[in-house]
Structure formats: structure tokens, C-alpha cells
Amino acid sequence: MVELISQHVCFDGVQGFYKQQSKETGLPMTFSVYQPPQAKHKKVPVLFYLAGLTCTEETFMIKGGAQRYAAEHGIMLVSPDTSPRRTGIKGASDSWDFGHGAGFYIDATQAPWSDHFRMYSYVVHELRNTIINNFPALADRIGVFGHSMGGHGALTLALKNPDIYKSVSAFAPITAPSQCPWGEKAFSNYLGSDQNSWLDHDASALMRARKTPFPQGILIDQGLDDQYLDTELLPHHFESACWAAEQPLTLRRHRGYDHNYYFISTFMQDHIAFHSEILHK
Numbered sequence: 390m391v392e393l394i395s396q397h398v399c400f401d402g403v404q405g406f407y408k409q410q411s412k413e414t415g416l417p418m419t420f421s422v423y424q425p426p427q428a429k430h431k432k433v434p435v436l437f438y439l440a441g442l443t444c445t446e447e448t449f450m451i452k453g454g455a456q457r458y459a460a461e462h463g464i465m466l467v468s469p470d471t472s473p474r475r476t477g478i479k480g481a482s483d484s485w486d487f488g489h490g491a492g493f494y495i496d497a498t499q500a501p502w503s504d505h506f507r508m509y510s511y512v513v514h515e516l517r518n519t520i521i522n523n524f525p526a527l528a529d530r531i532g533v534f535g536h537s538m539g540g541h542g543a544l545t546l547a548l549k550n551p552d553i554y555k556s557v558s559a560f561a562p563i564t565a566p567s568q569c570p571w572g573e574k575a576f577s578n579y580l581g582s583d584q585n586s587w588l589d590h591d592a593s594a595l596m597r598a599r600k601t602p603f604p605q606g607i608l609i610d611q612g613l614d615d616q617y618l619d620t621e622l623l624p625h626h627f628e629s630a631c632w633a634a635e636q637p638l639t640l641r642r643h644r645g646y647d648h649n650y651y652f653i654s655t656f657m658q659d660h661i662a663f664h665s666e667i668l669h670k
């Protein structure tokens with residue numbers, strides 16, 4: 390059962406915040422949905438947005454500036470929280486880049502995380518079914534995008550499920566988590582020390598093992614003044630993986646922009662248009 394927390398008219402559509410008891414995480418999960426005005430009369434394509442470290446289901450809806458463009462294109466927006474909350478796991482709130490607010494869109498295999506930190510199955514299966522069953526959503530026209538940790542989530546979820554996600558893009562994604570401090574911290578705790586298991590959640594490694602998974606292209610925007618560019622994000626790894634996989638990639642590097650939502654909102658219009666063109670075909 391989906392519980393409505395609040396809703397607001399926005400660009401003639403409806404911005405809503407919801408809560409649902411999750412079977413995957415075993416806890417109540419919050420999520421947000423923007424229904425464009427077209428959804429009053431017909432089912433519309435759906436675009437999932439996965440946010441970054443420390444964010445919630447509100448961050449993108451408040452700061453991304455996406456609703457105006459989603460209303461123009463007739464696209465529904467869905468954004469989950471970035472992890473289960475109030476897990477009771479010791480230390481889960483101690484750091485900003487791991488635990489609560491940092492689910493990394495994977496299913497943890499290691500205790501004590503594995504009971505609740507199941508964001509991959511929650512987003513790919515449970516939340517998707519919730520949206521299809523409770524909102525005017527077209528089940529076969531789903532795209533995914535995200536930022537930073539959520540950019541990693543978008544790329545890996547799409548690469549693992551090209552049958553589900555027809556379009557994928559990202560803002561400043563973590564592209565090779567098995568080779569950066571954020572990813573190493575999360576994966577060693579959630580997945581354990583066997584680094585082979587990490588590669589199944591590493592966008593660059595996944596891309597290298599595929600052949601043109603998204604023939605209509607992938608769009609990535611990256612700020613060149615992003616403080617995490619050379620330590621955590623490493624877009625050149627994904628760029629060379631796409632080259633090896635013959636995957637068309639538009640990777641735009643922007644002088645002056647940093648890691649935050651001022652950067653994201655600047656290029657939001659292009660991302661919504663990119664997804665709309667593929668999802669409406």
C-alpha cells in the first residue's frame with residue numbers, strides 16, 4: 390500500500406511524496422513522483438532519478454528544476470531515497486559517504502548490511518512495480534538518470550537491465566567505483582573483500598563486457614571544477630570502456646561547473662529532452 394505524505398500542483402502536474410513498507414529493505418521507504426499534466430488523461434513514460442551521497446527523495450525534486458521540462462515532454466519523474474533509514478545498524482549514520490544516505494544502489498551481501506541495504510532490488514523491481522501499479526505509467530517506456538553515486542546507480546542499473554531501461558544518462562557519475570575511495574569503502578563493507586564481486590556493480594567494467602548496449606547513445610555531463618573529478622568520478626575510465634564496447638557516448642566537459650545542483654539544474658533541460666526523444670519513439 391502506498392501512503393501519500395503530501396502533494397502539490399506544479400506546472401499543471403502533481404508533485405507528490407509517498408511512503409511504502411518495502412519487502413526488499415524490510416523498512417518503510419519514502420519516494421517522490423512528479424506526474425506531468427498529460428498523465429491526467431493517459432499513461433506516460435517514466436524517468437527514474439537516482440540521487441547522490443547524503444541526498445533524500447526530496448533533493449532532486451527541490452533542486453533539480455526538472456518538473457518544468459517533464460511537464461513539457463509528458464514524462465513522469467520518480468526519485469527514491471538513497472538508502473533505507475533507521476536501520477538500527479551500529480555506525481550506519483557515522484559517515485556521510487557510507488551507510489544511511491549512501492546505499493549505492495546495490496544489494497549488500499555482508500552482515501550487518503545485507504538485511505536492509507537492498508537498494509538494487511528495491512529500485513529495479515519493487516519501486517518500479519509500485520509505480521506501474523499505482524500511477525499512470527507506461528511499463529515499457531522507462532529511463533534512468535542520476536548524479537554522482539546516483540550516476541553510478543543509473544549506469545549500472547541500465548547496463549544490467551537494458552530490457553527494462555530504454556534510456557540512460559548521468560551528471561558527474563562515479564564511473565569506476567572499484568577504483569575510487571567512495572566505491573572501495575562502500576563495496577568492501579556491503580559486498581566484502583572479493584573484488585571480483587565488485588565488478589558486477591562497476592559501470593566501466595560492465596560496459597567493457599558488452600557490445601553497444603544502448604545504440605541510441607548515453608549522455609553524461611561533467612563539470613571540470615568538480616572537486617571529486619580526479620579522485621572519485623574518473624569519467625575517462627567510462628569513456629574508454631564505451632570506446633571498447635562501441636557504445637556511442639556524449640560526454641560533455643564543462644569549464645567552471647562544480648559538483649552541486651547549480652551544475653545539475655543547468656543541464657537538466659538537455660537530459661529530459663534526451664530521454665524524451667528515446668522514450669516517446
Ligand SMILES: N[C@@H](CCC(=O)N[C@@H](CS)C(=O)NCC(=O)O)C(=O)O
Binds near residue numbers: 440441443444
Ligand atoms: N560532504 C558533503 C558533500 C556531499 C555531496 O556533495 N553530496 C552530493 C552528492 S555526492 C549532493 O548532491 N549533495 C546534496 C546537495 O548538494 O544538495 C555534505 O555532506 O554535504
